[in-house]
Amino acid sequence: MEDVRTDGRSCEEYRQVEVECGVVSNTSGSSRLRLLNTEVIVGVKAEMGNPSPSHPNEGRLEFMVDFSANASPEFEGRGGDDLSVEMSTRFAEVFRTQSVLDLVSLGIIDGQCCWILYVDIVVLECGGNLLDAMSLAVKAALANTRIPKVTVLKDSEGGEDIEVSDDPDGYNTLNIDMVPLFVTLSKIGQRHVVDATLEEECCCSASLVTSVDSSGKFTGVVKKGTSSLSNESLHEMLQASFQDNYLP
Amino acid sequence: MPVDKKRITGPEETQSPLLFQKYDKSSVILVDENGKRQDERDANDCRPIFMKAGVVSQAQGSAYIELGKTKVICAVYGPREVLRREDFSMTGILKCDFKFATFSCPVRRKFQPDTEEREFALIIEQALSPAVCLHKFPKSQVDINIKVLENDGSALSAAIICSSVALSDAAVEMYDVVTACSLRLSEDTMLLDPTYQEEVTSIRGDSNANLTIGLLPSINQTSAMLQKGHIDCDRLLKWTPLKSFLHYLLPSRCPSLLVFCLTTQRIADLYGGLSENLPHGPRVPQEVGHKQTPTGERNGTRRRKMIAVSKNGKREQNDRRQN
Amino acid sequence: MTQPPSKYAVVDHLFYPMMGTIGNADGSALVKLGNTTVICGIKAEFSAPLLDEPTKGYLVPNVELPPLCSSQFKSGPPGDQAQVVSQLIDNIVKSSKLINLESLCIAEGTLCWVLHCDMICLDYEGNVVDACLLSLLAALKNVLLPDVRIVEDSGLAVTSEKSTIPLDLSSHPVSTSFVVFDDSILLADPTKEEETMATGVVTIVTTEDGNLCAVHKPGGSPLPVNKMQDCIARSKERANKVRKLLEKTFKSSKG
Numbered sequence: 056m057e058d059v060r061t062d063g064r065s066c067e068e069y070r071q072v073e074v075e076c077g078v079v080s081n082t083s084g085s086s087r088l089r090l091l092n093t094e095v096i097v098g099v100k101a102e103m104g105n106p107s108p109s110h111p112n113e114g115r116l117e118f119m120v121d122f123s124a125n126a127s128p129e130f131e132g133r134g135g136d137d138l139s140v141e142m143s144t145r146f147a148e149v150f151r152t153q154s155v156l157d158l159v160s161l162g163i164i165d166g167q168c169c170w171i172l173y174v175d176i177v178v179l180e181c182g183g184n185l186l187d188a189m190s191l192a193v194k195a196a197l198a199n200t201r202i203p204k205v206t207v208l209k210d211s212e213g214g215e216d217i218e219v220s221d222d223p224d225g226y227n228t229l230n231i232d233m234v235p236l237f238v239t240l241s242k243i244g245q246r247h248v249v250d251a252t253l254e255e256e257c258c259c260s261a262s263l264v265t266s267v268d269s270s271g272k273f274t275g276v277v278k279k280g281t282s283s284l285s286n287e288s289l290h291e292m293l294q295a296s297f298q299d300n301y302l303p
Numbered sequence: 304m305p306v307d308k309k310r311i312t313g314p315e316e317t318q319s320p321l322l323f324q325k326y327d328k329s330s331v332i333l334v335d336e337n338g339k340r341q342d343e344r345d346a347n348d349c350r351p352i353f354m355k356a357g358v359v360s361q362a363q364g365s366a367y368i369e370l371g372k373t374k375v376i377c378a379v380y381g382p383r384e385v386l387r388r389e390d391f392s393m394t395g396i397l398k399c400d401f402k403f404a405t406f407s408c409p410v411r412r413k414f415q416p417d418t419e420e421r422e423f424a425l426i427i428e429q430a431l432s433p434a435v436c437l438h439k440f441p442k443s444q445v446d447i448n449i450k451v452l453e454n455d456g457s458a459l460s461a462a463i464i465c466s467s468v469a470l471s472d473a474a475v476e477m478y479d480v481v482t483a484c485s486l487r488l489s490e491d492t493m494l495l496d497p498t499y500q501e502e503v504t505s506i507r508g509d510s511n512a513n514l515t516i517g518l519l520p521s522i523n524q525t526s527a528m529l530q531k532g533h534i535d536c537d538r539l540l541k542w543t544p545l546k547s548f549l550h551y552l553l554p555s556r557c558p559s560l561l562v563f564c565l566t567t568q569r570i571a572d573l574y575g576g577l578s579e580n581l582p583h584g585p586r587v588p589q590e591v592g593h594k595q596t597p598t599g600e601r602n603g604t605r606r607r608k609m610i611a612v613s614k615n616g617k618r619e620q621n622d623r624r625q626n
Numbered sequence: 627m628t629q630p631p632s633k634y635a636v637v638d639h640l641f642y643p644m645m646g647t648i649g650n651a652d653g654s655a656l657v658k659l660g661n662t663t664v665i666c667g668i669k670a671e672f673s674a675p676l677l678d679e680p681t682k683g684y685l686v687p688n689v690e691l692p693p694l695c696s697s698q699f700k701s702g703p704p705g706d707q708a709q710v711v712s713q714l715i716d717n718i719v720k721s722s723k724l725i726n727l728e729s730l731c732i733a734e735g736t737l738c739w740v741l742h743c744d745m746i747c748l749d750y751e752g753n754v755v756d757a758c759l760l761s762l763l764a765a766l767k768n769v770l771l772p773d774v775r776i777v778e779d780s781g782l783a784v785t786s787e788k789s790t791i792p793l794d795l796s797s798h799p800v801s802t803s804f805v806v807f808d809d810s811i812l813l814a815d816p817t818k819e820e821e822t823m824a825t826g827v828v829t830i831v832t833t834e835d836g837n838l839c840a841v842h843k844p845g846g847s848p849l850p851v852n853k854m855q856d857c858i859a860r861s862k863e864r865a866n867k868v869r870k871l872l873e874k875t876f877k878s879s880k881g
Contacts, residue, residue: 108322109410141425144418152511152532263528273512276530281432283524309704311716313686317671317740320772320785359749360661361696361818372649376748378694400693400701405744406651406667414688448694448701450746452665453648 060248060255067295069250072191076199083172084200088192090250092182095189097196098175101203103217106162106169114161114169116150118143119176120189126181135178142186145237145277146174146193149266152274155233156197163205164215170202183252186264190237197234201226235268235275240292242284247292263292310414319410333501334492342371342498349484349496354465356472364473368465371498372455377465379473381445395440397431399424399447401462407454409499423459424449430463430483430517430527436476445475456498457485459515463527481526483517488534645768645879652741652789653769657761659815661751663695666761668743668769672783675731675738683730683738687715689745689758696750696818711755714842715745718759718831722799722839725766729794732774737783739771752818755829755842759801760868767876769793799839800868801831802861809847814860828854830861834869 058065070091079085084099106113120142122135129135150156161170174196176189204220204227220226241251241259251259261280268274276293278284284292306312334340344350350371359365362378385391390398401424403412416424427449435445447469449462460483467481487497489511494501502513512534517527648654651667675682689711693701704712719725730739743765745758770789777784805816805824813820821827826846831839838858843849849857 108318140418140421144422147418148422148531154533268533273530273534274532276514276528277426278525278528279429281429283433283519283522283526285522285524289525289528307703309709310688311686311712313684313740313742314673314676317673317742319671320774323672323774323783323785324772324787359663359695360751361749362694374648376694380693380697383697402692404648404665404667404746405742406648406654406669409650411669411671411742414690446693448692450692450694450748452667452746453650455649 062252064250066246066248070252074191074195076195083202084196084198086192086195086199088188088195090182090184090188090191092180092252093184093188094178094180094182095185095192096177096179097189097192098177099196099200100173100175101170101200102173103163103168104171106166108166110158111166112162113158114163114171115158116147116156116172116174118146118150118174120146120178121175122178122181126178130178130181142176142189145186145264145275146190149235149237149275155235155268155274157230160227160229161202163217164207167215168217172197172200181253183254183256184239184250186237187239187250190235190266194231194234194236197229198231200229202229203227233268233270235266235272237264237266238295239264240295242280242282242288242292247288247295249295263289265293307414317411321409333487333489333494333504340494341500346492346494350498354468356468362469362473364469364471364475366465366468366472368461368468370455370457370461370496372453373458373461374452375449375458375461375465376452377447377449377462377469379445379447379466379469379475381473382440382443382475383446385442385444390444391442393441394437395435395442396437396444397428397435397447398444399428399431399449399466401427401449401451403451403454403458407451423462426459426527426529427463427466430481431467431470433524433526434467434477434479434481434519435470436478439476445470445473454499456500456502457496457515459483459529460485460496460517463517479519479521481517482520483515483527486514486516488512488514488532645764645875651765652771653765653767653793655761655764655768657757657764659753659757659760660817661749662747662753662757663749664745664747664754664757664761666743666745666758666765668741668765670769670771671740671742672732672737673740674736675734680735681731682727684740685719685725685727685730685743686740687719687743687745687762688712689715689747689754691747691750691754695747699750707754710844711758714755714829714840715758715762718799718801718840719762722797722831722833724763724795724797724799726794726796732783733776737774737776741766741769750818752816752821753803756801756803756815759799759831760872763795763798763800764872764875766793766795767872768879797833797835797839798869798872799831799833800865801829801840802857802864803827803829804857804860806847806849806853809850809853812853812857814864828857830857832858832862832865834866836862 060066073089075087077085078087078096079098082098083101086097088095107115120139122130122139124131163169174193176193178185204225206218208216208218210216238249239262240247240249241255241262243255243258248255259280260282261278261284264277264279265273266275334346338345340346353369354366356366358367358376359378362380364379365377367376382395390396401420402416403420405412405414447466449466451458451462463481463483471477471480484495485497487494487501512530512532514530516525519526644656646654647656648667652670653668654666656663656665673684689708690704691699691708693699699705730741732738743762745761747754769792771791772789773786773791775784802814803816805813805820806826806828808825816824826849827844828849829842833839
């Protein structure tokens with residue numbers, strides 16, 4: 056069988072990726088990504104809030120996916136809601152894994168105050184393979200995120216005050232080395248492909264969404280679609296996701 | 304926060320007493336030096352399973368499963384008309400409603416379905432779809448309602464097994480009964496069918512992952528896979544738990560399936576031998592105006608294809624016409 | 627019709643309670659009335675008491691009729707019937723003084739227990755009120771709360787690892803529902819079929835000292851006074867039987 060797809064790519068080849076960082080000026084970090092027809096903008100806002108009672112010394116990330124009605128007619132009105140919940144869950148799930156991001160560094164005062172990073176993903180154009188594109192854009196936006204330096208001052212009565220640095224260079228950046236990328240493998244006929252286009256997604260009966268980090272570790276795998284996979288293809292697909300982790 | 308006018312509301316802010324309990328996290332171990340887990344199991348042991356079909360009198364089909372202390376109940380309604388217009392489809396669809404009971408977990412759950420519950424519902428839908436003959440009931444849907452009454456780990460796999468048994472109890476035509484199993488992977492251990500404590504305990508080190516796989520045993524294909532947490536690609540692929548894990552899930556080796564077979568056999572024996580391997584004969588749908596099945600066949604002559612269990616424990620496909 | 631409706635027939639379905647079924651709940655019970663199954667789980671949490679009632683805790687009962695229990699219910703927020711039953715149970719809990727809310731207070735004005743009592747119907751075949759109230763009572767009976775200590779200097783609460791303290795129930799209200807067919811036939815413990823065909827429903831709640839605690843008759847065909855008295859007498863008789871059974875189950879679940 057020849058390793059050529061309808062658009063001339065081989066089965067395990069991505070489309071051309073363009074990433075641009077810092078595109079939205081009033082966010083803490085942002086990025087815009089184009090994967091041929093797929094276009095995504097990600098904005099990260101850092102805000103102070105209350106930590107969750109179960110992890111009092113850690114900050115957290117909140118994901119929100121928004122589908123522009125321009126991206127595809129089916130997203131009009133509340134059409135994209137289910138998909139948006141599904142995708143933000145996938146992100147939240149992956150970032151809950153220890154060692155993806157150092158969440159402790161986002162804590163400010165134990166049990167009282169922490170940084171919450173609101174990650175808003177806007178899909179402007181949908182040309183297939185949304186999750187992979189989003190994860191790449193999220194990683195770029197997080198790399199670009201600047202979190203102001205804060206100092207905790209103790210006053211005489213034992214109370215605590217937070218002072219945010221007003222020095223424009225006084226910011227911290229996040230260590231994004233371990234932030235994983237999604238690799239979606241779509242099973243079409245007897246083969247699997249990466250970076251499926253819209254047409255390919257229509258023909259695909261089952262896919263495997265894996266998230267892989269730079270050290271070659273899975274941080275999450277989920278099977279989607281209404282068909283089942285044989286052991287061999289499952290094994291092959293997992294193997295492929297490992298190899299495909301060559302992206303920036 | 305808007306006030307929930309449809310429920311009796313308590314105070315706005317409540318905290319679980321577990322947050323105030325003092326215990327040393329570092330002392331928690333998964334496996335002791337003899338290779339035994341906290342509940343005296345070996346790493347490859349499943350917990351005892353209890354299963355019963357036909358527990359909800361109002362439903363077309365239902366099942367209840369206990370996996371150790373994990374308790375799940377599932378009821379199946381349908382096939383019936385699609386409720387939402389946008390769900391219309393020329394093949395049948397499965398609609399899954401998955402909910403943890405508020406008191407099922409150590410920390411109280413909310414009434415509104417959270418993201419985890421929605422995700423599980425989707426995974427169960429997709430795990431069962433390949434096993435159901437969806438083309439047999441076009442333009443209609445089967446509702447699968449799942450309630451986890453107690454979550455002591457492996458809730459998703461219990462729910463998958465339970466719902467596929469409920470589907471077969473509802474005489475929905477199926478190619479196969481889906482079975483599932485969970486696995487806890489950490490640095491040097493691999494625990495089958497983890498308890499809640501084992502699922503949430505994280506050991507310092509690189510690999511801490513939970514893996515759930517749903518399998519169609521007769522064609523040996525994976526219909527669901529969910530992995531959360533860190534795990535080495537190499538480990539998952541090469542010398543790995545995955546292979547041996549899938550191996551466990553093979554019909555001959557899979558403990559949960561084996562027990563399932565035994566349970567069905569027990570039910571079968573109870574109800575007069577193998578010719579009636581499910582507790583009920585064909586059920587007449589209870590709703591009025593549903594005298595005909597959506598496939599157009601009369602109830603009495605509905606063909607049922609199901610998995611039977613013969614006395615020697617082997618499985619066989621059984622395609623028969625019931626009158 | 628499963629049972630021939632003879633005049634004044636009082637047919638008790640097989641009644642079957644089970645206590646302490648859910649390990650993760652602080653108290654739980656499963657009640658089966660015929661096919662109708664209700665499970666009640668109680669979760670205790672901390673909260674601050676209300677400003678105008680600083681010495682009282684909370685008991686929050688909620689009834690859930692999920693799509694699982696019958697095809698007539700939809701998923702989503704509770705429907706009309708679930709709201710009515712929840713409200714009725716809340717009223718019964720309040721009026722019968724089932725539990726002394728002051729015993730749920732840990733530190734006056736700052737900390738108290740909230741008992742979230744969630745009753746979930748697993749199989750809906752009529753008479754869900756009786757089953758819910760019974761499951762609530764049975765679950766409350768086996769609630770065990772941990773011991774709470776407040777550390778002097780930090781003001782934080784510390785709970786003991788083992789839960790040992792039972793609740794102090796001051797009364798045991800038991801309800802009996804009847805359906806009325808054109809003011810001539812009374813049936814106790816109605817099935818779903820009987821409920822839909824009947825012309826009226828009446829629920830009578832009595833406490834163990836023989837007092838009437840609540841009478842709930844939401845419209846329907848009018849009921850003559852002597853029939854009503856008949857209902858009350860029957861419900862007292864049945865409630866005593868139920869209480870004895872409950873006590874027996876409670877003892878056997880402990881021993």
